[in-house]
Amino acid sequence: MGLAAKMDAPRIDRGLDDIYVKETSICLVDGDRGRLVYRGFDIRDLAQHSNFEETVFILVHGRLPTREEYDMLRKGLAESRAITPDLVRLLRRMPPDAPPMDVLRTAVSYMSNFDPERDDPTRTANMRKAQRLVAKFPTIVAAHHRIREGKRPLAPNPRLGIAEDFLRMVTGKRPDPLSARIMDVALILHADHSMNASAFAAIVAASTLADLYSAIVAAIATLKGPLHGGANEAALRTMLLVGKPENAERYVLDTLANRGKIFGFGHRVYRTYDPRALILREYARQLSEKRGQEDLFRIAEILQEVTVRELKAKQIYPNVDFYSGLVYHLLGLPMDLFTPIFAVSRVSGWTAHVIEYWDDNRLVRPLDYYVGPRDAVYVPLDQRS
Numbered sequence: 351m352g353l354a355a356k357m358d359a360p361r362i363d364r365g366l367d368d369i370y371v372k373e374t375s376i377c378l379v380d381g382d383r384g385r386l387v388y389r390g391f392d393i394r395d396l397a398q399h400s401n402f403e404e405t406v407f408i409l410v411h412g413r414l415p416t417r418e419e420y421d422m423l424r425k426g427l428a429e430s431r432a433i434t435p436d437l438v439r440l441l442r443r444m445p446p447d448a449p450p451m452d453v454l455r456t457a458v459s460y461m462s463n464f465d466p467e468r469d470d471p472t473r474t475a476n477m478r479k480a481q482r483l484v485a486k487f488p489t490i491v492a493a494h495h496r497i498r499e500g501k502r503p504l505a506p507n508p509r510l511g512i513a514e515d516f517l518r519m520v521t522g523k524r525p526d527p528l529s530a531r532i533m534d535v536a537l538i539l540h541a542d543h544s545m546n547a548s549a550f551a552a553i554v555a556a557s558t559l560a561d562l563y564s565a566i567v568a569a570i571a572t573l574k575g576p577l578h579g580g581a582n583e584a585a586l587r588t589m590l591l592v593g594k595p596e597n598a599e600r601y602v603l604d605t606l607a608n609r610g611k612i613f614g615f616g617h618r619v620y621r622t623y624d625p626r627a628l629i630l631r632e633y634a635r636q637l638s639e640k641r642g643q644e645d646l647f648r649i650a651e652i653l654q655e656v657t658v659r660e661l662k663a664k665q666i667y668p669n670v671d672f673y674s675g676l677v678y679h680l681l682g683l684p685m686d687l688f689t690p691i692f693a694v695s696r697v698s699g700w701t702a703h704v705i706e707y708w709d710d711n712r713l714v715r716p717l718d719y720y721v722g723p724r725d726a727v728y729v730p731l732d733q734r735s
């Protein structure tokens with residue numbers, strides 16, 4: 351590139367780090383104060399008093415439901431939880447080693463063809479579709495997991511909440527109340543996190559006025575990557591690799607000395623403790639005691655203390671992934687379901703963002719700055735050397 355062209359070059363914002371793409375009233379991530387707010391409600395309050403179903407209502411409607419609305423929502427979500435025998439047959443046709451995220455993506459794409467409202471663009475139809483998507487995600491993930499284990503998928507139990515029923519459909523037995531509550535809180539905490547890569551992917555697809563299913567398929571595809579949905583698995587692997595509490599400090603010091611990263615630490619936005627991590631840490635402690643796995647929690651504690659101490663100057667603190675993998679592991683869930691579980695929760699945020707975006711839609715069409723040749727000479731195939 352010539353000097354003149356270089357001097358004209360626009361500022362390129364790789365990764366769109368500093369670009370605002372919409373106004374929103376869905377989710378605020380306050381990275382300095384360590385606060386996460388859905389529609390004005392602090393997630394610490396929601397984790398203490400609410401449940402996933404109510405959180406879904408808050409995200410999509412922007413306010414607390416009345417008693418009547420709440421009952422209707424729970425009923426609607428429970429009734430929509432079942433998946434068709436045809437979809438179960440599709441899940442059975444997947445290769446046994448198919449990644450559960452890929453299966454979820456395929457299943458949602460398939461389902462869209464059977465939703466009579468797929469191409470109805472009205473807000474109310476989209477709200478209904480959002481509800482059906484939120485209801486069916488846990489059943490798809492659980493059914494596929496059972497099938498790949500050679501077991502029969504379990505039908506949903508509409509008397510149970512989404513979190514409790516999800517654990518039952520995956521493990522085959524009704525969870526104890528603490529496990530059910532922890533799953534519920536984990537779903538609340540992952541329901542949204544502002545304009546992250548998967549929410550943006552959903553917005554890009556939605557901005558073309560493709561349907562809601564297409565936007566959600568784009569979001570699932572984007573969540574799959576280890577830079578987005580997969581860090582909790584890596585954090586748990588670290589804890590298991592460390593093996594004993596007495597190895598934990600050395601692991602951190604050696605990793606940092608080799609300029610390596612400690613998974614589950616650091617965040618683009620948080621410059622202090624991720625509030626979700628603090629909530630899940632307490633649940634990880636309770637669960638590890640209950641399951642007699644105190645050593646694993648002790649390892650996590652030492653990794654946390656030493657990493658925070660060593661990286662204080664860089665403002666690196668544990669993020670949600672540091673504890674969510676540990677919590678899911680203690681709940682008896684396999685590692686490759688961690689990212690699909692993230693999707694089970696996050697589909698509520700994705701649908702909320704898409705519906706909000708369509709209120710004032712604009713096609714997403716950024717620019718790229720061309721630096722390739724401009725005057726290449728075409729040589730016919732038989733004359734090329």
Ligand SMILES: CC(C)(COP(=O)(O)OP(=O)(O)OC[C@H]1O[C@@H](n2cnc3c(N)ncnc32)[C@H](O)[C@@H]1OP(=O)(O)O)[C@@H](O)C(=O)NCCC(=O)NCCS
Pocket residue numbers: 577581610611612613614615616617618619661664666669670671
């Ligand atoms: C999440 C993450 C990508 C954020 O990155 P970022 O905002 O671009 O911050 P940077 O990667 O530029 O990190 C700033 C500094 O802290 C260090 N740092 C950040 N996270 C670290 C970690 N987990 N372990 C060790 N050092 C870390 C970086 O090496 C860098 O040091 P330097 O300035 O000496 O080069 C990054 O913290 C990371 O890779 N974490 C591990 C993976 C993870 O847990 N992801 C889940 C996120 S929810």
